[in-house]
Amino acid sequence: xxxxxxxxxxxxxxxxxxxxxxxxxxxxxxxxxxxxxxxxxxxxxxxxxxxxxxxxxxxxxxxxxxxxxxxxxxxxxxxxxxxxxxxxxxxxxxxxxxxxxxxxxxxxxxxxxxxxxxxxxxxxxxxxxxxxxxxxxxxxx
Amino acid sequence: xxxxxxxxxxxxxxxxxxxxxxxxxxxxxxxxxxxxxxxxxxxxxxxxxxxxxxxxxxxxxxxxxxxxxxxxxxxxxxxxxxxxxxxxxxxxxxxxxxxxxxxxxxxxxxxxxx
Numbered sequence: 001x002x003x004x005x006x007x008x009x010x011x012x013x014x015x016x017x018x019x020x021x022x023x024x025x026x027x028x029x030x031x032x033x034x035x036x037x038x039x040x041x042x043x044x045x046x047x048x049x050x051x052x053x054x055x056x057x058x059x060x061x062x063x064x065x066x067x068x069x070x071x072x073x074x075x076x077x078x079x080x081x082x083x084x085x086x087x088x089x090x091x092x093x094x095x096x097x098x099x100x101x102x103x104x105x106x107x108x109x110x111x112x113x114x115x116x117x118x119x120x121x122x123x124x125x126x127x128x129x130x131x132x133x134x135x136x137x138x139x140x141x
Numbered sequence: 142x143x144x145x146x147x148x149x150x151x152x153x154x155x156x157x158x159x160x161x162x163x164x165x166x167x168x169x170x171x172x173x174x175x176x177x178x179x180x181x182x183x184x185x186x187x188x189x190x191x192x193x194x195x196x197x198x199x200x201x202x203x204x205x206x207x208x209x210x211x212x213x214x215x216x217x218x219x220x221x222x223x224x225x226x227x228x229x230x231x232x233x234x235x236x237x238x239x240x241x242x243x244x245x246x247x248x249x250x251x252x253x254x255x
Contacts, residue, residue: 013166038196038227045198049165095236101210103203106235110199113234 003029003070008063009048011056011081016048019066023077026070032136039114040075040134046107047079047130055081055128073136080129085122144168144194146175154251155184156222160193163201172201176208176219185217186254190247192223202235209241218242222250 003026009015024041032040048064056062059082067078094105112118117133144161157175162168179187189208191197197205205221212219220242224232232238244250 016165042196042198045164049198049200053165100236100240101206103207104199106199106202109235110231 002072003068005066005068007066007068009066011052011058011060011062011064013052015064016045016052019048019064019079020045022066023068023075026068027075027134027136030070030073030075030136032075032134036134036136040132043111043114043118043132043134044077044079046111047077047132050107050111050130051079051081051083051128054086055083057083074133076131076133078129078131080123080125081127082125083127085126085128086120088120144171146171148175148179151188151247151251154186154188154254155179156188156190156247156251158190158193162196163194163204164196164198165200169200169204172204173207176204176211180211180215180217185212185215187212187217187219188222188244188247188250188254189219190222191225191228194225194228197228197231202231202237205241206237218254220244220250220253222247 009019020041023044024037027037027040051064052058056064062082065080069076091108092099092105094102094109099105111132115132115134119131121129123129144159144163147158149156163172209219222244224243232241244253
């Protein structure tokens, strides 16, 4: 099964919910089990919050682009914001002792934990471009 | 389903029964308000029952950290009860599992408060 959607979303929390629902629904169609759907949904949620809150700072003038590609038993989601982008190596490790009791900063850790492939780079326009890939089954990896 | 928090008193321990999803926005804000009000009212022994919580995101995890630090800074205790496998995994990944005292039996959890 293949599928492709390219969507522009407003920089608000409603977009986070709708992005999560859209991707989880697509995963269900591809035969992802409940655990895999929840893992993927959480990773999408974290990436969208990152884009909406940190990248676009909830600006009504900025949008988040979500590209959803379904192929075989894999889902690939690209989330691009219109912020300044960031360097993954400069993000503090939330599991280190001095950061452990911080109230925020765990989103990237959870994204990486709950998908099979993760990458982040600056988009040509300068914002963050996060790519998340999840397979429905172990054999798909 | 968004989050809902109800409280009940078991001896001098306040049990917070959480239901639904604790995520950025309404769910996490509601948890913060609930804990803030309880601490302001002098409740310093809080047991957070997560048995009916289906889902927590990083913001929800952050609110658990906030709850813990807020209560302990007032010389109180904040403990967790009935973690689902998913929430337990989340605390393992974030390395917070060792920070929180976690119970799976309410009676024993209540007794564990000093």
